[in-house]
Amino acid sequence: MLCLETSNLCHRYSAAEAVLHDIALAVPQASIYGFLGPNGAGKTTTLRLLLGLMRKQRGSISIFGRNLDTHRVEILRQVGSLIESPSLYEHLTAAENLALLQRIHRVPAARIAEVLERVGLGGARDKRAGAFSLGMKQRLGIAAALLHRPALLILDEPTNGLDPNGIIEIRALLTALNREEGTTILVSSHLLAEVERLASHVGIVHRGRLLFQGTLEALRRERHGAARVALHTADDSHALRVLADAGIAAHGSEHGLLLPPMPPPHIAALNRRLVEQGVEVYAIGAEGGDLESIFMNLIGSRAA
Numbered sequence: 001m002l003c004l005e006t007s008n009l010c011h012r013y014s015a016a017e018a019v020l021h022d023i024a025l026a027v028p029q030a031s032i033y034g035f036l037g038p039n040g041a042g043k044t045t046t047l048r049l050l051l052g053l054m055r056k057q058r059g060s061i062s063i064f065g066r067n068l069d070t071h072r073v074e075i076l077r078q079v080g081s082l083i084e085s086p087s088l089y090e091h092l093t094a095a096e097n098l099a100l101l102q103r104i105h106r107v108p109a110a111r112i113a114e115v116l117e118r119v120g121l122g123g124a125r126d127k128r129a130g131a132f133s134l135g136m137k138q139r140l141g142i143a144a145a146l147l148h149r150p151a152l153l154i155l156d157e158p159t160n161g162l163d164p165n166g167i168i169e170i171r172a173l174l175t176a177l178n179r180e181e182g183t184t185i186l187v188s189s190h191l192l193a194e195v196e197r198l199a200s201h202v203g204i205v206h207r208g209r210l211l212f213q214g215t216l217e218a219l220r221r222e223r224h225g226a227a228r229v230a231l232h233t234a235d236d237s238h239a240l241r242v243l244a245d246a247g248i249a250a251h252g253s254e255h256g257l258l259l260p261p262m263p264p265p266h267i268a269a270l271n272r273r274l275v276e277q278g279v280e281v282y283a284i285g286a287e288g289g290d291l292e293s294i295f296m297n298l299i300g301s302r303a304a
């Protein structure tokens with residue numbers, strides 16, 4: 001069951017160049033969907049369109065199974081968001097900032113203490129927002145987005161500019177929200193490692209195109225497919241000759257001999273061949289294929 005779905009979503013800020021090309025997002029219900037891409041990839045533009053903050057030019061957006069064009073108000077009533085930095089009144093306390101929104105959303109005043117507690121700011125409710133650290137401001141922004149108990153939370157780079165501790169806190173908060181309240185979370189990031197730690201599903205966008213979409217597991221499978229084979233032997237030049245005879249291009253590196261990606265049965269056959277030809281094999285492993293290199297592979301192969 002999908003919480004959010006787009007098809008053929010396109011956008012151009014000027015006639016000259018489209019910044020989004022046929023984006024088809026599929027965000028499963030109760031998932032944490034990491035929307036990953038380098039700066040300028042089109043993440044913020046996409047999220048703004050999903051929130052109706054910009055006029056959609058082409059394509060369709062469906063949230064909670066309803067079309068955003070025709071059910072905008074009722075959909076957005078169940079969506080919380082934080083795009084760029086939170087808009088806070090610095091001279092007001094955390095609780096006062098939320099009280100303004102609490103009246104707009106018409107939720108009980110008791111909800112303020114609840115969300116402050118939820119984001120770990122229970123002890124700072126009477127502190128001025130201006131005196132908050134960046135991480136605390138970000139958490140207050142998330143508290144504001146949570147006031148009306150949204151079923152879907154859309155966050156644009158919520159850990160941007162935070163120190164490692166702040167990043168860990170936000171991650172823990174989002175994970176807890178997802179687990180304990182079933183909130184679907186769509187969160188953008190330019191950091192692969194962060195998405196890997198947080199998300200259950202991933203969409204990778206580059207230059208306005210969705211290069212990959214699937215579960216974190218699927219992304220990891222892609223990683224295994226992209227990993228080169230690292231070979232350690234007692235005699236590399238002998239091994240290179242055997243490999244060349246087998247039609248395998250290899251080269252030496254600090255990680256030993258590096259061979260192109262190949263399926264496991266081929267690795268086993270190669271090992272047999274090396275041993276039969278008198279090469280002593282010390283180790284066979286995988287090199288590269290971390291998420292960063294997957295990302296580069298996808299960009300290289302599909303965005304050219």
Ligand SMILES: Nc1ncnc2c1ncn2[C@@H]1O[C@H](COP(=O)(O)OP(=O)(O)OP(=O)(O)O)[C@@H](O)[C@H]1O
Pocket residue numbers: 013014019037038039040041042043044045046190
């Ligand atoms: N208001 C605007 N007017 C014109 N071009 C824009 C505008 N906003 C964004 N762009 C361009 O659209 C492209 C996508 O930008 P967008 O902000 O959506 O990317 P992003 O992935 O969110 O990157 P970042 O993390 O740097 O914000 C970029 O080339 C950007 O320069």
